[in-house]
Amino acid sequence: MTLSKSPERHTFQKNNYIKQCEETGKEPDPAIIHMYESWATEPEFENRPEADLEYDLRTTEWILEKVRGDNVYAQNVYAAMCNMRWQKREVLPVLKDEYWSCTWRSSGGIVADMQGKGDYIDWYCSGIKGEKISDVEFNDLSHEDQLQHKEYDSYVGEGTVTQEIEDDFYKLGWVHSEWPEDNV
8 A cells, every 4th residue: 555645745834934034034943944844754654543544545546536636525525524533433443432533734734645735735724615706706707717616616614524525434434423512
């Protein structure tokens, strides 16, 4: 199994730090640059739990193909990991009441790794919608912008698990579970 990874992962914060230093006329601190760069070299999955949804997603070719071929599907994967617990459909995780979850930032990074491009910021908060535009405004957009807008309209809110994602994660051996009320 090959682990899908984005070469741009862990670059957003470093690049913004350098840009901010350039804008203020300061020299970037090498220790801060080193810290950002060290994130990309940390060993992945060295001490991973047996039931790890991220590992399953980043090593399963058929789901990687879907994420790489469809930004709406990729965003729906991102949204499904946010504000949601996932449990491996195996006896021990169920008996031990063990779940997998991640932050919105981690979820965005996982999708970037699955696509093999970008960083967490490409997906972070992508389910938060602004106001809809009118038909007149839509018609004034270029064809490319219309396609992008239609794609964006298909994005779902963080914590939403679409039927397709639920079915695909089930095939991977995972079921979702809402957080208990006292954890919300």
